[in-house]
Amino acid sequence: MTYPIEKRLMSGLPNYALTSVKYVIAHESGNPNNCGPNALENEIAYMNRNKANAFTSHWVGGGGKIVQIAPVNRVQYGCGPKGNPLSYAQVELARTNDKDQFKKDYAAYIWLLRELAKEACIPVVLDGTGNGIKSHRWITDNLKGTTHRDPFSYLESMGITEEQFKKDILNGLDKSQQTEKDDNTMKFTSTTAKAAVRDFIQQAVDKELINKSWLEKFDNGTMTSGDFEGLKIIIAQRSA
Template sequence: MSGLPNVRLDSAKYVIAHESGNPNNCGPNALENEIAYMNRNKAKAFTSHWVGGGGRIVQIAPVNRVQYGCGPKGNPLSYAQVELARTNDKEQFKKDYAAYIWLLRELAKEAGIPVVLDGAGNGIKSHRWITDNLKGTTHRDPYDYLASMGISEAQFKLDILNGLEEVKRAQITEAKVMFNDTKTIPAVIIDGRTHVQVRNIADLLNLKLVYNNESKITKLYEVK
């Protein structure tokens, strides 16, 4: 989003777990609606990320800068703040929840803080934890919404700690890369990036592949 304040944190201690708290916005466009609403009201409230729409992750503000998501006490200490859009679709929720867990864990690792939910000291914190421990806000999300979708508080904390196998599987997708609209070689998509084997490219283009163990450089030479 444009026009956001660029205020340095006092310290990067937390990553905040939120949910929208909006039971009237649970349809197929809930994620887009929430982002649009936040953009209209960013002078009062905004966070760095939204998750929803079947596992989509949208970053709308910079991390490691003050965001307006968890009150005046928590905002200057929060590296990132993640909102979860609501849905009434249990199958969509599974995808949203998996992305939510993955993102919270990744942001904590990125910030160098413990991947632990609502524990002592630095870490991933619920909005409820901020309310109970730092004050300056009254919201108690995301536990009630998660419970309504079958995720207990204990399960949420365990998933934050250990991650989800579903997410690990989803990160790698089989694919193909096509050359000149005629020939293809196998590939995989990992975290949104397409990877191919250099040897497959060499074979396709009739090139010689040479790897230098000392320089760690792989070179492709035209075969004469």
């Protein structure tokens, strides 16, 4: 399943280049006083009024709606001065008290985080080593410069454990999406071919062209053919 992304880019935003493309950040609003049917629109309006201090690229809510309010691949003010220059996109999840609506919001949230990571050519893994999708809590614990610990408390209040969140990020929620992932997992006709690919990735890691997490992805058997094609492009660009 795919979701439409409504673009409502805010005016007057700063336009700073990223230092490096390493992360996609998973947030939630942290606002227990804004859980009604207009929560998504309220949050977007509030962020527009306060964009000089805080803004992210995307909001999710309102029953699975996705609204982009700032460009990706530019600095956003969402996860502190350490994380902002490294984050391709930052995604906020509006709150709700409606469990049925939450299921729709959560499905769109998972889809968007995964899609943005693929778009940025970073691992579709939550809070792992190296590049990938990071929670705001991970930024607080590992990079500092912020104290927020979302989105786990809110997700757990709606029945989603941290372990489930990580699993859903890795595999997606759409069964057909999981089947496609399995079908496209890299297969080799010989151990020699597998060794050659691993050696190629290892050399790129040794030259610090890519993060070690790519080698881990290959070794644990979750690298797809599409991942590898994207990785080759990244390596070629960084070798130039």
